[in-house]
Amino acid sequence: MGGATFPTHVKLSPPADKPIDTLILNGVECEPYLTSDHRLMLEEPKKILLGMQIILRILNAKVGAIGIENNKPDAIETFRRVISELNLPFKVFSLHVKYPQGAEKQLIKAVVDRTVPAGKLPMDVGAVVQNVGTAAAVYDAVAYKRPLVERVVTVTGNGINEPKNVLARIGTSYSDVFEYCGGLCEDVGKIIMGGPMMGLAQSSLDVPVIKGTSGLLLLNEKESRRRQETTCISCARCIDVCPMGLMPKMLGAFVKHNQFDDAQAYHVLxxxxCGSCSYVCPAYINLVHLIRFGKSEVIKKRKKAS
Ligand code: SF4
Ligand code: SF4
Structure with a gap:
């Protein structure tokens, strides 16, 4: 149920040679604008924590930790209270508000101070991260044999008349969701599934809510305007902000010149x-778009070679 929609059953079936000692529940909203996880944490803390207990048992893990950003004091307080009421052995970590704090590798570093090496997965450092919505869904599946039929969706931005969080059935069309939220504003310019940093622009309203639809962001025309790309001025801002320690400027240049081997050598994969490099670039270079394309070319090449 997290932004990347990585399959839960895969995370819950680690290979025997990768024992998991720590389960981290992700209560950090993955992107700005989105509040669906926050809402769920306030409304269903018990369900989430009991789901977490089930996951801990499946993984045979010893430690259960929940990471929540410190701009959600009500969620932190609620979780600490319910943990104490249910007498569960879990600990809540109050984290700095920082993007992309909700990314798996960043969350593991912030909560248990372990670094997931390049090209490796959280299970390589004995950790599994699950979204709070996933924990609630696991509880429903185990306690009630109920499949995932609905999810909380944040409908937000200056392009919608009544922004709100809605509990939407999987398969509900965007147009029905928007109608329920008072309809689109006249000057709506862009509809994004997800948040402003990693979300995907949509070209139709005839699209269904799916498991990964954590939010629908509607920007007005002014906010959606594209700036004209100019030349890189080598300011290094993109390098300073990259949470993975990459050199986005170089990666973008390699991809522009079809130098995919060089991009791979500079760890494009x-x-x-996260989109941070594109966001800070004063030359308005769409670095993340170039890098995404570069990644797909490198993967294609690898598949051909194998
Ligand atoms: S932020 Fe933009 S202008 Fe600055 S070095 Fe990176 S790509 Fe070049
Ligand atoms: S290269 Fe850009 S999009 Fe990729 S992790 Fe770094 S900042 Fe985020």
Missing amino acids: DCIE
Whole structure:
């Protein structure tokens, strides 16, 4: 149920040679604008924590930790209270508000101070991260044999008349969701599934809510305007902000010149597509778009070679 929609059953079936000692529940909203996880934490803390207990048992893990950003004091307080009421052995970590704090590798570093090496997965450092929505869904599946039929969706931005969080059935069309939220504003310019940094622009309203639809962001025309790309001025801002320690400027240049081997040598596949480099670039270079394309070319090449 997290932004990347990585399959839960895979995370819950680690190979025998990768024992898991720590389960981290992700209560950090993955992107700005989105509040669906926050809402769920306030409304269903018990369900989430009991789901977490089930996951801990499946993984045979010893430690259960929950990471929540410190701009959600009500969620932190609620979780600490319910943990104490249910007498569960879990600990809540209050984290700095920082993007992309909700990315798996960053969350593991912040909560248990372990670094997931390049090209490796959280299970390589004995950790599994699950979204709070996943924990609630696991509880429903185990306690009630109920499949995933609905999810909380944040409908937000200056392009919608009544922004709110809605509990939407999987398969509900965007147009029905928007109608329920008072309809689109006249000057709506762009509809994004997800948040402003990693979300995907949509070209139709005839699209269904799916498991990964954590939010629908509607920007107005002014906010959606594209700036004209200019030349890189080598300011290094993109390098300073990259949470993975990459050199987005170089990666973008390699991809522009079809130098995919060089991009691979500069670890293009480690990019988590957080969008921070594009956001800070004063030359308005769409670095994350170039890098995404570069990643797909490198993967294609690898598949051909194997
Ligand atoms: S932020 Fe933009 S202008 Fe600055 S070095 Fe990176 S790509 Fe070049
Ligand atoms: S999108 Fe840019 S800033 Fe984010 S991980 Fe990839 S290269 Fe780094």
